[in-house]
Amino acid sequence: MNVRTQRRIFKPLVFLISLSPFFWLAYAIFSDTTMGTQYLTTDPVQKLDRELGDWTLIFIILSLAVRPAADLLKRNEFINYRRMIGLFALFYAVLHVTSYQVFHLKLDVVAFFKDIAERPFITVGMIAFIALIPLGITSTKGMIRRLGKKWRKLHMLVYPIAILGVVHFYMMIRADFSRPYIYGAIILLLLGYRVWKNRQRNRPRPAAAAAA
Amino acid sequence: MLIRIRKASDPKASEIASKDAILNRRAFMQAAAAASGVALLPMFANDARAGMKIENVMKTKWGAEEKPTTLKGISSYNNFYEFGTGKEDPAANAHTLKPEPWTVEIAGAAKNTGKFAYEDVIKGNQLEERIYRMRCVEAWSMVIPWVGVPLASIIKKAEPSSNAKYVRFETLVDPKTMPGQRSRALDWPYVEGLRMDEAMHPLTILAVGIHGEVLPNQCGAPIRLVVPWKYGFKSIKSIVKIEFVEKEPVNTWQDQAASEYGFYSNVNPNRDHPRWSQKKERRLTGEGGLAALFAPSIDTMMFNGYAEEVAGLYSGMDLQKNF
Numbered sequence: 001m002n003v004r005t006q007r008r009i010f011k012p013l014v015f016l017i018s019l020s021p022f023f024w025l026a027y028a029i030f031s032d033t034t035m036g037t038q039y040l041t042t043d044p045v046q047k048l049d050r051e052l053g054d055w056t057l058i059f060i061i062l063s064l065a066v067r068p069a070a071d072l073l074k075r076n077e078f079i080n081y082r083r084m085i086g087l088f089a090l091f092y093a094v095l096h097v098t099s100y101q102v103f104h105l106k107l108d109v110v111a112f113f114k115d116i117a118e119r120p121f122i123t124v125g126m127i128a129f130i131a132l133i134p135l136g137i138t139s140t141k142g143m144i145r146r147l148g149k150k151w152r153k154l155h156m157l158v159y160p161i162a163i164l165g166v167v168h169f170y171m172m173i174r175a176d177f178s179r180p181y182i183y184g185a186i187i188l189l190l191l192g193y194r195v196w197k198n199r200q201r202n203r204p205r206p207a208a209a210a211a212a
Numbered sequence: 213m214l215i216r217i218r219k220a221s222d223p224k225a226s227e228i229a230s231k232d233a234i235l236n237r238r239a240f241m242q243a244a245a246a247a248s249g250v251a252l253l254p255m256f257a258n259d260a261r262a263g264m265k266i267e268n269v270m271k272t273k274w275g276a277e278e279k280p281t282t283l284k285g286i287s288s289y290n291n292f293y294e295f296g297t298g299k300e301d302p303a304a305n306a307h308t309l310k311p312e313p314w315t316v317e318i319a320g321a322a323k324n325t326g327k328f329a330y331e332d333v334i335k336g337n338q339l340e341e342r343i344y345r346m347r348c349v350e351a352w353s354m355v356i357p358w359v360g361v362p363l364a365s366i367i368k369k370a371e372p373s374s375n376a377k378y379v380r381f382e383t384l385v386d387p388k389t390m391p392g393q394r395s396r397a398l399d400w401p402y403v404e405g406l407r408m409d410e411a412m413h414p415l416t417i418l419a420v421g422i423h424g425e426v427l428p429n430q431c432g433a434p435i436r437l438v439v440p441w442k443y444g445f446k447s448i449k450s451i452v453k454i455e456f457v458e459k460e461p462v463n464t465w466q467d468q469a470a471s472e473y474g475f476y477s478n479v480n481p482n483r484d485h486p487r488w489s490q491k492k493e494r495r496l497t498g499e500g501g502l503a504a505l506f507a508p509s510i511d512t513m514m515f516n517g518y519a520e521e522v523a524g525l526y527s528g529m530d531l532q533k534n535f
Binding site: 029041174176 | 354508
């Protein structure tokens with residue numbers, strides 16, 4: 001596959017697939033409003049919050065999985081899609097926080113800051129959200145060039161952000177923690193791979209050592 | 213129509229069902245009677261039970277001014293972990309429950325204990341419609357037109373002794389028909405309890421129907437508790453045991469997280485759940501989409517708006533401590 005087909009076909013394809021949860025939720029709201037369906041249940045305020053939070057975590061995990069997938073399948077071109085997937089994580093995170101403010105809190109700013117201060121699961125979620133923003137801002141080519149080695153360090157933040165996101169999910173639930181456990185296990189696995197790979201890279205090559 | 217209380221000498225339900233049946237089964241009975249003359253009650257196929265109308269329901273003053281949540285709204289959004297922890301799981305999975313025949317054990321410190329068909333438990337009582345607000349601990353609420361009977365009259369019939377200080381309720385345990393019980397999302401059976409005066413309060417009912425129809429399985433068929441001034445989880449579903457006990461029972465959610473859920477669990481806007489505010493609630497009408505997304509939240513009322521009736525039960529008690 002040459003670079004041009006990739007750009008022309010696969011990038012828009014990945015883009016549309018990443019947008020499909022958004023289209024689905026928008027359609028669900030439209031259909032529930034005009035046709036009386038209940039895709040978003042009797043309580044769409046809560047359902048929408050949960051769905052958007054879920055997609056945020058899924059896209060964060062997907063963005064973390066790009067490097068291991070590229071290595072395992074020996075397809076380095078996968079890396080070309082990582083920025084887009086990461087930005088979609090931010091996209092769903094923004095929608096998640098917006099839906100919470102608009103539909104849940106009815107734009108009550110005092111209640112919003114009270115929630116951040118007093119409800120630990122929201123505090124944790126907001127920290128993760130705020131930390132995600134600089135990663136989005138520094139995702140442009142220009143920023144990558146300008147930041148150099150610092151860029152890689154900064155973007156390692158996505159691991160603690162992912163963990164905070166899962167902790168936020170875990171703290172919100174009353175019973176049945178299977179989903180946050182699964183998400184958490186996947187993130188730890190991906191983190192383990194990253195640590196292992198960094199060690200491999202930093203270790204001096206045995207051949208080089210012998211020659212010296 | 214008042215239905216007689218059954219004595220031991222009375223004919224069995226199967227013999228008198230055609231005259232005395234509380235739930236309207238006439239259409240079924242014609243077919244069923246042709247097939248067999250015996251044991252009419254267990255013959256009603258559970259899949260045909262859904263949506264059956266209940267007759268002879270007396271209207272009451274309760275909730276006449278409220279706009280009830282639609283049947284679809286009520287029956288498609290449930291917390292009933294026996295069928296899964298998602299809100300939509302019970303509606304999807306509860307078809308496996310077999311609410312007929314259904315036995316309720318009356319046990320503990322009372323004279324008339326034993327196992328009874330659930331119809332016999334409520335027999336002798338006028339079925340009443342009670343339109344109650346239902347406030348979930350998760351800060352949403354509905355208005356539900358229940359069909360049921362006062363729990364007090366069932367308790368009186370059991371003749372509890374002076375040792376009966378509390379009433380303890382249990383939900384069915386049957387992983388075969390309750391798929392959620394195959395995992396330990398909660399410590400089964402689901403247990404709830406009321407202090408005797410709460411159980412005897414005229415607002416407390418055992419419900420068998422919603423919107424004039426038999427309870428959908430996902431709403432706790434065939435018989436459940438409704439205590440409208442407490443958070444919804446106190447209103448235990450699909451009851452198989454009612455026990456009179458001396459000590460305060462440990463209810464399931466208290467057992468699960470004692471710092472978050474107490475025994476009383478009275479609706480109280482002045483005591484927040486540790487993880488969210490209880491000051492406001494989302495009233496779910498059954499209308500979804502943008503109407504629901506933009507509906508303003510409403511203020512939660514002390515004792516869910518039933519303070520006039522029940523506040524006296526708790527006079528002198530610190531409701532911050534006894535939450």
